[in-house]
Amino acid sequence: MAPTTDPPGSPNLVGERPRSVPQADRERADRELRPARLRVPDLIRLGGYGLRSRPLRAVLSALGIAIGIAAMISVVGISASSHADLDRKLAKLGTNMLTVSPGKTMFGKQSTLPDDSLAMIKRIAPVQSATAIGTVGTVHAYRNDRIPVAQTNGLSVVAAKLDLLTAVGVELDRGVWLNEATEKYPAVVLGATTAQRLGGGPTVYIGGRTWAVVGVLQNAALASELDTSVIMGWPAATKYLAFDGHPTTVYTRSVESQVEAVRKVLAATANPSASTEVDVSRPSDVLSLRRATNATFTSLLLGLGSVALLVGGIGVANTMVISVLERRSEIGLRRSLGATKGQIRTQFVGESLLLSMIGGAAGALLGYLVTGTYAMTQKWPTVVPLWVLAGGVGATVLIGAIAGLYPAIRASRLEPTEALATT
Template sequence: MTTVHPARPRLSPARMAPRDVVRVAAAGLRSRPARALLSALGIAIGIAAMVAVVGVSSSSREELDRQLAALGTNLLTVAPGRTIDGQNAKLPTEAEAMIARIGPVTAVSATGAISNAKVYRSDRIPKVETNGLSVLAARVGLPDSVGAGLRGGTWLNGATGRYPAAVLGAAAADRLGIGRPGPRAQILVGGEPFTVIGVLNPVALAHELDTTVLIGWDIATDLFGFDGRATTVYTRSRESQVEAVRAVLAATANPRAPGDVDVSRPSDVLAARRAANATLNGLLLGLGAVALLVGGVGVANTMVISVLERRAEIGLRRSLGATRGQIRVQFLAESLLLSALGGVGGVLLGVLVTAGYAAYQAWPAVVPAWATAGALAATVVIGGVAGLYPAIRAARLSPTEALAAA
């Protein structure tokens, strides 16, 4: 009679919980704190250099973008052109409202020419001496749209725009001899007395305003029969959508005759700005790759030396039942933990350096989120790759070989 013995259960090594893996990896780093600190410091310096370079460059670019934005990279103008038969075209009275409905457009304002009004300092000036000045009806939001600032006085508002009040362009004020606006600063516009309530600084984006006298839309209609049609519409739009906005401006301003509308082309500064951004992005990626490579080499060097110095520990753990996989996981975890500590310290140091330099230069401090997140992720990946070979090498050591070499 054959006796059937029950199959013996196959023994499998105990698995280490993730918490135990982290604990063992931390213990390995604590056993050599000086070396771990120096290695983490090397990684931190590399990551800090990358983050600081990206941050300082981004802050500088933000400042550059502000300066270029002041030059009107997103400013487009709309004006009536000529009809098919060569006559001067006119914009519809609702052109501004229709342009304002374009999604990417952020600001719209306008001026309207008043051709039947001449400007003089007083009634004693000969009629032929007009000083080359023109009169424009202006919307209240014009300064914000063209980036105009006041040299003195105030701009037109809903109240003063209904009364004989005027704002002079910089050159117009000089030619009329108006040094300071106020109740005593009087000029004649179309034979009507107007009080100068403000004087503009030179307008870099709209030089034509420097030689004009600007009055309210309502008073222009009441005194000079202004028909309410804009002769120049100034639009601001999101920079990324400037070309798209330009493509629809003519048809939006005058749907019946888009060919009768002249639209300015985007500023050349916009193309230069984008080219500079592309160059800076390539430079930042290159510098970041070099910094990460240096950090990865440091991690790999530290872990290889750690394996060589800790062969006795490896042999003892193997003789007590630790598997090759557990040894591999231990050293890989040490590498990842070392890289993560260096990465976090490097990101913090890089942010502090960026903030300090930006404050010194009076720039806006900008550290892109992709730079910090990318630096942390890259250090972990580099740490894993750098620690993979030492981990595999440690796992291949047999217990007798490790203990004999100790």
């Protein structure tokens, strides 16, 4: 008889050496015994199921987090909106304005600024805007040609650049400002005090010619000299009144943090050949006040935000601890079915993250709406810093993860028999 051979996979005969299992089969068996990993979509679904299984508790927990975040964002937003309104009011007081004017020569005579001083000042990098006026010292303004020459009423005639209103921050009371057409012809704008002294008529008399009044300014808080001035275009003053073109006052607006640095170079820039003959105003005292308020508001916002985030984190931790206590039997069943400690930890941390994200997003939206509503009633600009919204939600998620870590570790340490025995 022919010798028989064992079929593949049959048990070894007595005395035979055991056959080795192929490497591929061993690896396949190891993969089958290894616990499956939770992917991100699975983790989201599992966390959502944990929240949906107890909707009332989840809603109340998310609401508690949302209220804490909304309180933090609304307080920060209302404070920031109030601060923005204060900044707007302080800006009108000229916190970043400096003026340049001619001083005295070494012999005590009045000096003059070069014709190109304004153009050179505009080249300073931190200078945001600059404009100038020039006093036409040889003439005066009168209501009509029948007023005695000596009755000048203390009014001055000045030539101005078209961007004067924007740079100085003065507004029109009525009429219009000079434009590219009217600055070349006999048209003037009156200061607030000038309009009262000249009677507010449609024309004024200057240099033997009648000039049309096209507008009247409001009080100029930052440039009081404009209140008693008759303002005309630079080209018209040169053409009709023989204006020499020298600016007598240059107004500059600079980056607030660079005001002191700009002040140090203004004189040398305006008149490089005789910087000692140039007078530069000092920064406004309001600038120091504004910086002090900025620092105070920043400290206040950080303190309020930290307290609100701490309250939200405590709420998440409390919710997750109660969840572990209520779901001991569920944890035991999952452990009995093969869930590992790591999967249990991941499940509860995922639920904590999901709960924090929902509460944080809802709180951010609610806080923004509260801020906008209150700011609208106070006629403030609505300002909610982006870092507050992003930081509020991000910090809530981070605190939620940390707060859910202890309950997750506690849940993973439960033995299946101990958990299943709890009813």
